[in-house]
Amino acid sequence: MRKLLYSLVTFIAVFCACQDENSQLGKSLVNSSFYNVFVDTCSVDISTILLDSIETQGDSICQLGHYKDNTWGEVSAAYYAEYSKNSFTPSEDCSYTLDSLVLRMIPSGHFWGDTLTRQRISVYRLKYPIVLDNDDKLYTTSTLQREEIPLFSFTFTPYPGRKKEIEVRLPDEMGQKWLNDLIVRDDYFDTQEKFKKKFPGLVFVPEVSGQCITGFLVNDSAMSLNLHYHEVSNQRVEQTLTFSVNTEYTYTSVQHDRTGTPLASLQSGIENLIHSNSMNYRAYMQGLTGFYNQLEFPFLNDLQNAGKIVSIETATLYLYPLANSYNSVNQLPEDIRLYITNENNVLEDYIYGSDGVTVQTGNLTIDEMYGRETYYSFDLTEFIRNNFGTWGTKRQKLLMSLTDEESAITFNQVIFTNDPNQDKQCRLDVRFKIYNEQ
Incomplete structure (x- = not known):
């Protein structure tokens, strides 16, 4: 960084290539000049941080599956x-016959791993109703007891691009x-409290031989149990009774x-946190496993050495994913966000666009x-202007992560490269x- 600044100042002094034609002001009073300078390698210190857990209670998408690789x-x-x-009100004039009890699943389009491999899921009854943690939340680390033998x-094969609906028939005995x-x-259909004591719920568990994790929608009709039956009197009428997920007591668990x-x-x-220079010049971000980043600009104030007065005109941050780290197996997040923090890592604000409103x-x-x-x-023009010339506790930092929603419902990921010896690296x-x- 210091070498670059010296080269830039020397270049200006010898060739005056960056001088504005209208930069000489008040020449009869003060012999002075203004210059516009561009620096494209201002160092970025990017670190990796791990959250201990993520709240997944009531999310609109759940994740199912198993995946293993050498990186994550x-x-x-x-x-x-x-x-x-x-429930329904039965008629004395009708008889009823079971067709099936079916689980309805709709892929969300999110995946991580080999989508061509078949995945096997075992479904267990819970031993007890789901209860919230002490803070009335449910997290990726929350665990509950289940029956020993799967119900x-x-x-299934994911086919994430097609979002093909999956229907799984439950045991006829249960239906x-x-x-x-x-x-x-029976009175256990009278209230939710009675119903969940009789039927505490289900846990969907992937087998460890799987090599893909797939997202599924969760709503009134997705991840639902559907009781199909016929109402028989003078004619047979097909009926369906849907038992939807109670989103207040559902969550994705991650090991x-x-x-x-x-x-x-x-x-x-x-x-x-671990700095990228201690991790082979890489930094890691991923939803649901809880990896996010901190960014600092340790040599920003060295720009003050370029002249008697230095003013920031524009500042743009570029973050490069590691080559070949994203492909048909790994999905890059479409949106990531930067949050401004103080010296105590307390969030103060977002990084907004030029309108000052859009994040x-x-x-x-x-x-x-x-x-x-x-x-x-x-x-980052406004942020850099606000922090240029500040030191110690007055210097703000940046935290970077997926959006709150994407952090809780996907395994989308990115590995940032920050190797100073490579052409493509994180830079300001x-x-x-x-x-x-003069």
């Missing part, structure tokens, strides 16, 4: 769900039991083993042909104006 480690995602009661199992109890109007990976030594908490989301540019010019970019481009007396 071994990850398993299970889904816990309580179901809402339902049923099924396999017949529910239908019989509905006909006799993550980082042994043997570049992330193995990382401990949760911002005080345990910037990274402006992802994808190089479809070669991948070399794939990057995220942020306009600064255009500034200097004033020197």
Whole structure:
């Protein structure tokens, strides 16, 4: 950084290539000049931080599956769900026959891993109703007891681009039991409290042989249990009774083993962050596993050496994903956000666009042909102006993560490269104006 500044100042002094034609002001009074200077390699210190858990209670998308690789480690995602009661009023003039009890699943389009491999999911009854943690939340680390033997199992192929609906038939014994109890109007269908004591819910658990994690929609009709039956009198009428997920008591649980990976030594908490120069000049971000980043600009104030007065004109941050780290297996997040923090890492604000209202989301540019010019970019002009010339406790920092929603419902990920010996690295481009007396 210092070498670059010296080269720039020397270049200006000898060739005056960056001099504005109208820069000489008040020449009869003061012999002075203004120059516009552009620096494209202002150092970025980017670190990786790990959250201890993420709230996933009631999310509109759940994740199911298992995946293992050498970079991120071994990850398993299970889904816990309580179901809402339902009932109907039987008629004495009709008889009722069971067709089936079916689980309806709709992929969300999110995935991580090999989508061509078949996945096997085992579904267990919970032993007890789902209860909230002490703060009335449910997190990726929350665990509950389940029955030892699965109620049923099924396999599927993701096909994430097609979002093909999946229907899984539950044991007929369970469907017949529910239908019989509905006909006799058993009181456990009267209230939700009674229903969940009788049927605490289900947990969907992936087998560890799987190599893909898939997202599924969660709403009134998705991840629902549907009781199909016929009402028989003078004619047979097909009926369906839907037991939807009770979103107040549902969540995605994540188990993550980082042994043997570049992330193995990382401990949760911002005080345990690891700088990219200690991780082979890389920084890691991913939803649901809880990886996010901190950014600082340690040599920003060195720009003051360029002239007697230095003013920041523009500042643009470029963040490059590591080449070949994103492909048909890994999905890059479309949106990422920057948050301004104080010296105590307390969030103060977002990084906004030029209108001062719109929150910037990274402006992802994808190089479809070669991948070399794939990057995220942020306009940091206002932030850099506010922090230029500040030191110590007065200097603000930036935290970077996926959006709150995407952090809780996807495994979308990005590995940023920050190797000073490589052409494509995280950098801050600064255009500034200097004033020197002659």
